[in-house]
Amino acid sequence: MPIDVSTIMLMFPVVSLSMAAAMLVVSWGRWRDDGLAQWGAGVMMIAVAFPLFIVNTLASSGLPALMVAGNTLLAASYSASLVAICRFFGRPCSPWKTLLPVAAAAVGSVVYIDRPEPRVALGGILFAIQGFLVAREVLRRDNGVLERGRLLLAIGAGMVSLLYLQRTLGIVGGWNEVAQLKTAHFIQVGSHAMGLAGLVLSTMGFILMGRERADAEHQQQALLDPLTGVPNRRALMAELERTLAQAVRERRPVALLMMDIDRFKRVNDTYGHVAGDAVLAAVAQCLKGGLRGQDFIGRYGGEEFLALLPGTDAAGAGVVAEHLRARVERLTMPWEPEDIRVTVSIGAHTRVPDEGTGAQAMVDVADQAMYAAKRAGRNRVERLDAALSECAGATAAS
Numbered sequence: 001m002p003i004d005v006s007t008i009m010l011m012f013p014v015v016s017l018s019m020a021a022a023m024l025v026v027s028w029g030r031w032r033d034d035g036l037a038q039w040g041a042g043v044m045m046i047a048v049a050f051p052l053f054i055v056n057t058l059a060s061s062g063l064p065a066l067m068v069a070g071n072t073l074l075a076a077s078y079s080a081s082l083v084a085i086c087r088f089f090g091r092p093c094s095p096w097k098t099l100l101p102v103a104a105a106a107v108g109s110v111v112y113i114d115r116p117e118p119r120v121a122l123g124g125i126l127f128a129i130q131g132f133l134v135a136r137e138v139l140r141r142d143n144g145v146l147e148r149g150r151l152l153l154a155i156g157a158g159m160v161s162l163l164y165l166q167r168t169l170g171i172v173g174g175w176n177e178v179a180q181l182k183t184a185h186f187i188q189v190g191s192h193a194m195g196l197a198g199l200v201l202s203t204m205g206f207i208l209m210g211r212e213r214a215d216a217e218h219q220q221q222a223l224l225d226p227l228t229g230v231p232n233r234r235a236l237m238a239e240l241e242r243t244l245a246q247a248v249r250e251r252r253p254v255a256l257l258m259m260d261i262d263r264f265k266r267v268n269d270t271y272g273h274v275a276g277d278a279v280l281a282a283v284a285q286c287l288k289g290g291l292r293g294q295d296f297i298g299r300y301g302g303e304e305f306l307a308l309l310p311g312t313d314a315a316g317a318g319v320v321a322e323h324l325r326a327r328v329e330r331l332t333m334p335w336e337p338e339d340i341r342v343t344v345s346i347g348a349h350t351r352v353p354d355e356g357t358g359a360q361a362m363v364d365v366a367d368q369a370m371y372a373a374k375r376a377g378r379n380r381v382e383r384l385d386a387a388l389s390e391c392a393g394a395t396a397a398s
């Protein structure tokens with residue numbers, strides 16, 4: 001089947017314009033600084049560059065000025081892709097990696113305007129380096145995870161890089177003469193098809209990266225309490241299951257602190273629900289700020305917070321609980337007409353868990369200890385440790 005190179009090249013603006021339009025539709029009304037605009041701009045530059053190459057291919061003696069413009073646009077499009085990835089990951093992007101290749105493509109094309117071999121070889125090596133930089137940037141791991149979108153983008157950029165590398169090596173090695181670039185030689189057809197596939201794959205990869213990140217954010221949000229910003233009960237229970245499993249393996253204790261704001265109804269009734277909400281958020285942050293990095297705290301319900309302290313024995317849990325109680329007691333919430341102050345009652349429960357220890361059962365014991373603290377006068381800590389909790393209903397004051 002005879003294949004016309006110009007026709008294949010025509011596919012670039014067609015595909016690029018379609019993808020740029022698709023990106024516009026995807027991002028319409030959700031203008032975020034996630035690099036989509038920069039990636040779309042890069043795709044649009046490819047859509048403009050290729051018609052210039054086509055006209056140059058069709059002109060019998062060639063139109064070098066179009067090659068200068070086309071090469072510069074192509075280099076700018078890969079720089080835009082690099083900027084898009086840096087934006088996406090919130091990383092700084094060195095101007096050396098973005099502006100230098102564009103300047104080199106423009107200057108090199110002008111300098112070699114009448115010498116197609118060095119011009120094509122220089123362009124090829126520049127674009128190969130740019131494709132490599134894009135692939136390298138997207139593969140840089142921040143979290144040790146290589147999501148599918150990143151992989152797809154890296155494969156696409158890698159294909160583009162290899163395509164241009166073979167073009168330069170072909171000219172240097174003499175198997176890919178410039179005259180052949182306009183013919184339907186299988187190397188040309190294959191390399192254009194590879195370039196097109198690389199463009200489609202990398203753009204799909206970029207869109208998929210955004211989708212994967214949005215999914216991860218939604219999952220994260222589903223585990224956070226929107227009012228206080230700390231994990232919700234679902235996240236707490238999942239974390240407790242994990243903590244217990246690890247503690248069973250390591251034969252280490254786990255302590256739970258159930259903390260309930262005292263007379264919170266009075267806060268709502270006196271200052272209003274908006275003030276009540278603000279107090280909840282302030283207490284959550286105050287409690288969180290009083291814990292170590294390996295501890296975990298979340299909102300268990302209404303005005304109740306639960307802290308998980310892995311590797312903490314009963315005495316240690318008592319110390320942490322007292323520290324938290326005192327922190328909240330010192331907390332002042334500026335409000336009109338007067339500052340709001342609250343206290344918390346804390347129930348602590350510690351045990352070295354075994355296979356049969358249930359997460360909910362442990363929470364229930366901590367809850368019982370907390371109610372004991374309420375009964376004993378509030379703003380205090382009560383401990384109900386494993387040996388005691390096994391004797392039904394027993395409580396022990398800290």
Ligand SMILES: Nc1nc2c(ncn2[C@@H]2O[C@H](COP(=O)(O)OP(=O)(O)OP(=O)(O)O)[C@@H](O)[C@H]2O)c(=O)[nH]1
Nearest residue numbers: 260261262263264265266268273276277302303374
């Ligand atoms: N503002 C606000 N109030 C809440 C929220 N969740 C629960 N509450 C209120 O918290 C109050 C809890 O009241 P109670 O269970 O009677 O307990 P309390 O007044 O704290 O008294 P003790 O626990 O016995 O010290 C109720 O008035 C709930 O409406 C919330 O998200 N925002």
